[in-house]
Amino acid sequence: MNILIVGLGLIGASLAKAIKKNTNHTVFGWNRTQSVTARALADGVIDKTGDLEVIIPQADVTIINFYPQAIVPFIREHKDLFKQDSIVTDSCGIKTKICKELENDDFNFYYIGGHPMAGREVSGYDNSLATLFDNASFICTPYDNTPKAKTDTLVSLAEEIGFAQTVVTTPEHHDEMIAFTSQIAHVLACSYVLSPLAPYHRGFSAGSYRDVSRVARINADMWTQLFLDNKKALTQEIDDLVSNLLVFKESIEKDDEKTLHDLMEKGNKIKEEIG
Amino acid sequence: MNILIVGLGLIGASLAKAIKKNTNHTVFGWNRTQSVTARALADGVIDKTGDLEVIIPQADVTIINFYPQAIVPFIREHKDLFKQDSIVTDSCGIKTKICKELENDDFNFYYIGGHPMAGREVSGYDNSLATLFDNASFICTPYDNTPKAKTDTLVSLAEEIGFAQTVVTTPEHHDEMIAFTSQIAHVLACSYVLSPLAPYHRGFSAGSYRDVSRVARINADMWTQLFLDNKKALTQEIDDLVSNLLVFKESIEKDDEKTLHDLMEKGNKIKEEIG
Numbered sequence: 001m002n003i004l005i006v007g008l009g010l011i012g013a014s015l016a017k018a019i020k021k022n023t024n025h026t027v028f029g030w031n032r033t034q035s036v037t038a039r040a041l042a043d044g045v046i047d048k049t050g051d052l053e054v055i056i057p058q059a060d061v062t063i064i065n066f067y068p069q070a071i072v073p074f075i076r077e078h079k080d081l082f083k084q085d086s087i088v089t090d091s092c093g094i095k096t097k098i099c100k101e102l103e104n105d106d107f108n109f110y111y112i113g114g115h116p117m118a119g120r121e122v123s124g125y126d127n128s129l130a131t132l133f134d135n136a137s138f139i140c141t142p143y144d145n146t147p148k149a150k151t152d153t154l155v156s157l158a159e160e161i162g163f164a165q166t167v168v169t170t171p172e173h174h175d176e177m178i179a180f181t182s183q184i185a186h187v188l189a190c191s192y193v194l195s196p197l198a199p200y201h202r203g204f205s206a207g208s209y210r211d212v213s214r215v216a217r218i219n220a221d222m223w224t225q226l227f228l229d230n231k232k233a234l235t236q237e238i239d240d241l242v243s244n245l246l247v248f249k250e251s252i253e254k255d256d257e258k259t260l261h262d263l264m265e266k267g268n269k270i271k272e273e274i275g
Numbered sequence: 276m277n278i279l280i281v282g283l284g285l286i287g288a289s290l291a292k293a294i295k296k297n298t299n300h301t302v303f304g305w306n307r308t309q310s311v312t313a314r315a316l317a318d319g320v321i322d323k324t325g326d327l328e329v330i331i332p333q334a335d336v337t338i339i340n341f342y343p344q345a346i347v348p349f350i351r352e353h354k355d356l357f358k359q360d361s362i363v364t365d366s367c368g369i370k371t372k373i374c375k376e377l378e379n380d381d382f383n384f385y386y387i388g389g390h391p392m393a394g395r396e397v398s399g400y401d402n403s404l405a406t407l408f409d410n411a412s413f414i415c416t417p418y419d420n421t422p423k424a425k426t427d428t429l430v431s432l433a434e435e436i437g438f439a440q441t442v443v444t445t446p447e448h449h450d451e452m453i454a455f456t457s458q459i460a461h462v463l464a465c466s467y468v469l470s471p472l473a474p475y476h477r478g479f480s481a482g483s484y485r486d487v488s489r490v491a492r493i494n495a496d497m498w499t500q501l502f503l504d505n506k507k508a509l510t511q512e513i514d515d516l517v518s519n520l521l522v523f524k525e526s527i528e529k530d531d532e533k534t535l536h537d538l539m540e541k542g543n544k545i546k547e548e549i550g
Binding site for chain 2: 117118119136137139165167174176177178180181182184185186187188189190191192193194195196197198199200201202203204205206207208209211212213214215216217218219220221223224227228231234235237238239240241242244245246248249252253255257260261263264265266267268270271272274275
């Protein structure tokens, strides 16, 4: 297949590298900043590039790697260029809003929401890795009327690329789960390092500080969009987290050893059994 | 020197292994469950053992590795056995309460609070590692009237053992910092996995879930004591964290893009600059 990677930042270029490394598909690449495209071509990260008018029509699968709010406009702007019956997908971390917006558009190709679940604290082409998706999960969110063959093609591609796991689900379930597994983790890491004591942690910190605070290294532009586009699920997670924290606080204040012990016993059990 | 390790669990046995590996001191060991002492002797983790009445008087440095509430009773019970002018220290994660309790006791040895800042999600002799303290910080909290030579001896020993960094501070400052770097991280990880969605995270999680939730694997017995013994500093940290989380929530609810972006920009900057 011809696979077009639009946007050669961390995720796009890592996808290109993984496809080149693990499959025989031809990789077309395009990036808004042309110097990045030129480097990707010179580095052998992509096989071909060219004007969008020329390369979009050749792609059997197009993967768009933009910030959330730029995806729908890009697809609509180029809707007449995509190859008939081809697959158009994206890699952004929220799905409901985008899938809903595109649901009633009249396309002769198939849009299927995608989310390759991997990331780094750093971004951009220079930090891309062919191994970024090893051990990672690929999630896609087809519509009820998406032909099964198209979803299967996308899932098979993800397996070829090297994802450890593929999940087909609804956009709504994706967003609810991602609010828990990813978004709230970033909110809490950020809230944690905003403590007045953070600047003085050296000499007093070990693995727990390092791990819990890691994802406070955050791309504020992108995550602002992701959080606002998943308001309901994310605020629910914040509420749940805050209420658990307040049970901790109250039990500590009241010397309520039993409640405190039970909370940790329960948390430990969940982590031990579920990972 | 003769160094006595009392309690051969994760921390005690790791200290014994690191001392054997990195220094020429003689390691005496003792554990309440005698089968563990016997194994440590057979494994060469300790050089010698024996009844407390026999080995305590031989130790130049005694390191007590018990749960917080067992340290003061152990020291008081054996106070007439410790060698004159020897150093007695411990490895537990809170210092103010213990140091205050022992401050006015009449000893002919020197108690100096200690905290080797390392741990694992697993505990016990079987999980001990000679390398546990590589890259770790050793904190000690002498009294104002502790002779400098005694503190220096303890700090030098920590350096010999292989700690990457040593910090001499007050018990109060230790406990305030530890509430932030370690205790709240555990409270947070535990509160996080108590979300109703945790059991369903598979397929939807990546590095951020893994790292932020890691220390939810917690020894509930030990941490209940540690949290209750550091009530003031820890509840302050919970308050700070909850108020940051609620600013996140409010800005998301109100589509307040600027506040949300500023919060993350600030968090990212702290993490980038301070680590």
